[in-house]
Amino acid sequence: MEGRARRLIEEFGLDYLPEEFKAIIDEKHMYVSRGILFACRTSEDIRKIKEVRDFYALTGIMPSHEKIHLGTLAVVESMKAFQKKSKLTIVLVADLEALATRNVPLDVGRKYALEYHIPTYIALGLDPDKTIFYFQSENVDLQKIAFDAAKEITLSEFRAVYGDANPSRIVSVLHQMGDMLFPQLVEPMYGVIPVGLDQDPHIRLCRDYLKRTRVYNFKPIVGVYIRDVPSLDGQGKMSKSEPHKAIFIPEEDYKTLRRKIFKAFSGGAPSLEEQRKRGADLSKDVPYKILEFVLRDEKQLRKIAEDYSTGKMISGEVKEFLFEYLKSFMKDFKEKLEQARELVKANDIILIHNRNDLKNII
Amino acid sequence: MEGRARRLIEEFGLDYLPEEFKAIIDEKHMYVSRGILFACRTSEDIRKIKEVRDFYALTGIMPSHEKIHLGTLAVVESMKAFQKKSKLTIVLVADLEALATRNVPLDVGRKYALEYHIPTYIALGLDPDKTIFYFQSENVDLQKIAFDAAKEITLSEFRAVYGDANPSRIVSVLHQMGDMLFPQLVEPMYGVIPVGLDQDPHIRLCRDYLKRTRVYNFKPIVGVYIRDVPSLDGQGKMSKSEPHKAIFIPEEDYKTLRRKIFKAFSGGAPSLEEQRKRGADLSKDVPYKILEFVLRDEKQLRKIAEDYSTGKMISGEVKEFLFEYLKSFMKDFKEKLEQARELVKANDIILIHNRNDLKNII
Incomplete structure (x- = not known):
């Protein structure tokens, strides 16, 4: 822990x-x-x-x-x-x-x-x-x-x-x-x-x-x-009151998404040389931390952690990876959102009004 | 006024x-x-x-x-x-x-x-x-x-x-x-x-x-x-927090009702002689004030006001009148209460639940 x-x-x-x-x-x-x-x-x-x-x-x-x-x-x-x-x-x-x-x-x-x-x-x-x-x-x-x-x-x-x-x-x-x-x-x-x-x-x-x-x-x-x-700036938690430091679902467009991710606070060293030499500090790296919340593949996450912390991977690559991952996530999300909207429109969800409704379900 | x-x-x-x-x-x-x-x-x-x-x-x-x-x-x-x-x-x-x-x-x-x-x-x-x-x-x-x-x-x-x-x-x-x-x-x-x-x-x-x-x-x-x-003591308004100074609907029994009324604060003078001579102060007389709220017959109320304030009527008589009036009121009330209870039991009242119910009535 x-x-x-x-x-x-x-x-x-x-x-x-x-x-x-x-x-x-x-x-x-x-x-x-x-x-x-x-x-x-x-x-x-x-x-x-x-x-x-x-x-x-x-x-x-x-x-x-x-x-x-x-x-x-x-x-x-x-x-x-x-x-x-x-x-x-x-x-x-x-x-x-x-x-x-x-x-x-x-x-x-x-x-x-x-x-x-x-x-x-x-x-x-x-x-x-x-x-x-x-x-x-x-x-x-x-x-x-x-x-x-x-x-x-x-x-x-x-x-x-x-x-x-x-x-x-x-x-x-x-x-x-x-x-x-x-x-x-x-x-x-x-x-x-x-x-x-x-x-x-x-x-x-x-x-x-x-x-x-x-x-x-x-x-x-x-x-x-x-x-x-x-x-995204690594200061405190993501909040909708600071929209430029948050990633929304979905983001308005992929350009915005990419720009936000590339501006995110990095745990990598300032120069490429140092990044290769010292590796990144994952505990401060916002893109990596976000991956922990969204990347399902455990092996892939571990590999990134290892490579990134040892300098095999650099900040730009991790950001690019996160961008591509979220881009495909957003694409997938938008499709599912449309389907879910149809479901809601068709009243095909469980929408209750009170205790009696709930009782009838249990 | x-x-x-x-x-x-x-x-x-x-x-x-x-x-x-x-x-x-x-x-x-x-x-x-x-x-x-x-x-x-x-x-x-x-x-x-x-x-x-x-x-x-x-x-x-x-x-x-x-x-x-x-x-x-x-x-x-x-x-x-x-x-x-x-x-x-x-x-x-x-x-x-x-x-x-x-x-x-x-x-x-x-x-x-x-x-x-x-x-x-x-x-x-x-x-x-x-x-x-x-x-x-x-x-x-x-x-x-x-x-x-x-x-x-x-x-x-x-x-x-x-x-x-x-x-x-x-x-x-x-x-x-x-x-x-x-x-x-x-x-x-x-x-x-x-x-x-x-x-x-x-x-x-x-x-x-x-x-x-x-x-x-x-x-x-x-x-x-x-x-x-x-x-009933003439101090402030009738309140259920002081039950011995209030008349409830219905009172538990007529004996209680009578006792409460006869203990009520009177605007009449202390002695019978003075009452006859000076008449009662209606603005302080609780039984009379209560009559104003309950006695429907306007002429009867005016007559009492005149007689009582001029000493033709005395406190005891006004109290007795109020008692008899409320006694018959309570009797009548109890009968009507039973009828009204039947009405409620039979769902024969307008009991609504929300705005839509009200809309359907208007």
């Missing part, structure tokens, strides 16, 4: 992934072997999930006009890995949150989600026959949890966890708890939620609430933490 | 009821002639309602284990008066708010509402063929307004208006705005909400929000203010 991951686990009070983790995920998935999923809250709960076997995997879509980037791809990839073992896979569209925090009207958010986000999640490999979607604004049962959570969490806690406590933040967080626990309105069941570290406050607060509630009988939700996809 | 009413209008920045008010209410109703409905926010909006004619009258039920008292009766009585002219009459069950602020589980609140509150409102005279009921927890459309309101109202405003800003308070207030404006999701229309002065903060904040929203096209809601039914 990287030193950085170890530091984060200690700093955030997370747990290392226990041996039992492999029982609740597609253990052959590259995110497991590569340590991209690197921590959890908590390992004890993961052991219990292994015992009881049933759990749901859950994630949310924020329907805004921006495309998703490689950071979100990592979440979808993780969901795919859990889908192999989960009883339920749930992807909710946070259209109410988009309204409250980003001023996206509900009809606009709905359009984004149906035309882009949902097809994208399917095109990236979530099984449309096994993935349950819903819109927050159509789900009447979330508020039943949100109102209960409202009385169990104080304003000071909100402020301590989030720094601010605007009404829009408060209702969004309370509803998000509704989302995270919603499947349990049908049947108490462990939930697994793959997230970036920045989402840990939500996980923690929700875990606090579910222990406190006097109304519901909830099983814990478990956060499984995904390593951050780095920003 | 009483001096007290005038003071309140000035203090709260309310408007006097304009002449046009009589066009939007059953003008022969005793609450109009007696000035029990004494102020509004705003008179300009009432004039506009008279022009456009369409409006909805709306009130809410808090489903807790307590029975309603005469203060709530005054709200129902006002709703009846508006129902004569309103396009829609809406009574919502605030079961989510009861959950968040009073720890009433949703299934329990539902039971209270169906077995007691809704039948009571019908037994008291709301027309079951024209009154639309819904439960907050079943209405998915409220949150569409609540989330929009969340971004238009700051935490400081919540604190300024309510003194505190607990999460349960915040979600309850935001949802209440959803309630007050919900009918307008079908069709922009003025709303009239009869309330006690203590509800004015809700009215004000909601009026602020509906001017600010960038998403919806709402017409104003108008608060029409009901004089407070006095507490």
Whole structure:
């Protein structure tokens, strides 16, 4: 395990992934072997999930006009890995949150989600026959949890966890708890939620609430933490707020894609001679790090790692490789996106509205 | 108009009821002639309602284990008066708010509402063929307004208006705005909400929000203010938090009813002799004030006022009269309550779930 991951686990009070983790995920998935999923809250709960076997995997879509980037791809990839073992896979569209925090009207958010986000999640490999979607604004049962959570969490806690406590933040967080626990309105069941570290406050607060509630009988939700996809300049994580430092799915054109990749921060030495002599520092090389998130072929990745770190391969070659790889990835994605759009248009996805709908599926 | 009413209008920045008010209410109703409905926010909006004619009258039920008292009766009585002219009459069950602020589980609140509150409102005279009921927890459309309101109202405003800003308070207030404006999701229309002065903060904040929203096209809601039914000891208003100073509907038994009335604060002088000589001070006499809220016969009320204030009638007689009147009122109420319960059991009321249901009715 990287030193950085170890530091984060200690700093955030997370747990290392226990041996039992492999029982609740597609253990052959590259995110497991590569340590991209690197921590959890908590390992004890993961052991219990292994015992009881049933759990749901859950994630949310924020329907805004921006495309998703490689950071979100990592979440979808993780969901795919859990889908192999989960009883339920749930992807909710946070259209109410988009309204409250980003001023996206509900009809606009709905359009984004149906035309882009949902097809994208399917095109990236979530099984449309096994993935349950819903819109927050159509789900009447979330508020039943949100109102209960409202009385169990104080304003000071909100402020301590989030720094601010605007009404829009408060209702969004309370509803998000509704989302995270919603499947349990049908049947108490462990939930697994793959997230970036920045989402840990939500996980923690929700875990606090579910222990406190006097109304519901909830099983814990478990956060499984995904390593951050780095920003192209190597500073922090990839984010849509800095579009020139992120790779979107799809990128507008291959020229842009190529330019972005070639400007990415490199772990190679400044001169060709030094690169050949010293090899690249993979721990700082953004193109290599991105390959870890997207390149499925393990042998190929290892070969690149070896050649690049020993100077057999140079930065330009790795960038060219990544460009070609992502170019073909994007091509493939666009085709699948069209197919997925047809699926959505034909109502051939599982779109539920409330607890009763979910009950009928289980 | 009483001096007290005038003071309140000035203090709260309310408007006097304009002449046009009589066009939007059953003008022969005793609450109009007696000035029990004494102020509004705003008179300009009432004039506009008279022009456009369409409006909805709306009130809410808090489903807790307590029975309603005469203060709530005054709200129902006002709703009846508006129902004569309103396009829609809406009574919502605030079961989510009861959950968040009073720890009433949703299934329990539902039971209270169906077995007691809704039948009571019908037994008291709301027309079951024209009154639309819904439960907050079943209405998915409220949150569409609540989330929009969340971004238009700051935490400081919540604190300024309510003194505190607990999460349960915040979600309850935001949802209440959803309630007050919900009918307008079908069709922009003025709303009239009869309330006690203590509800004015809700009215004000909601009026602020509906001017600010960038998403919806709402017409104003108008608060029409009901004089407070006095507490039996004459100190402040009748409240269920002081049950021995309130008269419930129905009272547990006539003995209790009689005892409460005879202990009520009197405007009569201490000795019989003085009562005969000076007459009673009606402005301080609780039994007389209660008669103003319940005794329909105008002539009878005037006669009592005259006789009592001149010493022809004494406190004991007025109390006895009130007791007999309320006793017969309660008897009658209990019969009607049973009938109304049958109606509710047979699903013979208008119980809607969302905007679409309402659309189909209009």
